């Protein structure tokens with residue numbers, strides 16, 4: 001029976017992975033496994049002796065990372081480097097999650113990125129995540145680095161305390177005017193679909209870099225419109241440009257990714273994001 005350790009176990013992805021992995025599963029949260037405390041990490045993992053560590057923990061505060069890059073790098077780059085060293089020393093596999101925000105520098109790009117495309121982040125967060133990817137790939141031979149995008153999960157976002165769907169539904173309920181950018185395109189992704197694909201991928205033993213998202217794409221404004229349509233909610237929604245919105249961090253205008261490496265292994269493309277969103281909203285209403 002394989003021993004799995006899920007780091008960042010209370011985040012939205014950590015929760016869904018923990019619930020679906022087979023074998024022995026230990027979920028670790030920040031107080032007992034902090035990515036900025038290497039000795040704590042080494043002691044805990046040595047004691048547990050896992051076959052596979054799945055790292056779902058991250059500093060995901062994209063805007064805050066612009067003014068606090070050290071905090072983002074401490075977790076997303078150097079913390080991940082320590083984790084990769086420990087996994088290498090314990091000869092266990094490391095599954096690490098990264099982001100579509102490692103792209104963006106090519107402002108003209110309008111076709112999905114594949115794994116062999118050169119990344120180019122445009123934010124401190126994206127740079128910290130890219131550094132983390134490189135540390136994993138250079139340090140721990142048995143690795144899966146999985147880039148994903150726009151996660152929504154029923155357990156909300158542990159780190160941020162919300163996700164985009166929850167935020168939109170809360171703002172609509174409060175009757176507030178809602179401004180959402182229409183010039184950033186990516187692929188919203190259901191954490192359940194990502195968790196199931198990750199588990200299938202681990203079983204292949206084909207280590208490497210993978211893009212895993214639902215299929216299709218939309219702007220954040222189209223995504224918000226779809227959330228309100230499917231949830232049957234009235235909202236005061238306006239489309240704005242990124243410049244009008246004025247977020248502290250720049251985000252890619254196009255960061256759609258194709259799951260090419262995953263499909264090359266014989267797996268099917270993920271279902272469309274809209275279909276996944278229907279299931280998410282059903283599951284969400286059952287859990288409330």
Ligand SMILES: NC(=O)c1ccc[n+]([C@@H]2O[C@H](COP(=O)([O-])OP(=O)(O)OC[C@H]3O[C@@H](n4cnc5c(N)ncnc54)[C@H](OP(=O)(O)O)[C@@H]3O)[C@@H](O)[C@H]2O)c1
Nearest residue numbers: 008011012013034035057058097099148150151157158159
């Ligand atoms: N959310 C997205 O839209 C998105 C998009 C692309 C990629 N990703 C990547 O996908 C992965 C999972 O994202 P998610 O949305 O599931 O994350 P999440 O819900 O925000 O959860 C992140 C978890 O990381 C933990 N954490 C933060 N700092 C830590 C530290 N120093 N040590 C240990 N744990 C720490 C948080 O714990 P606390 O609750 O104690 O803070 C939280 O439980 C991440 O690698 C993320 O970068 C996410």
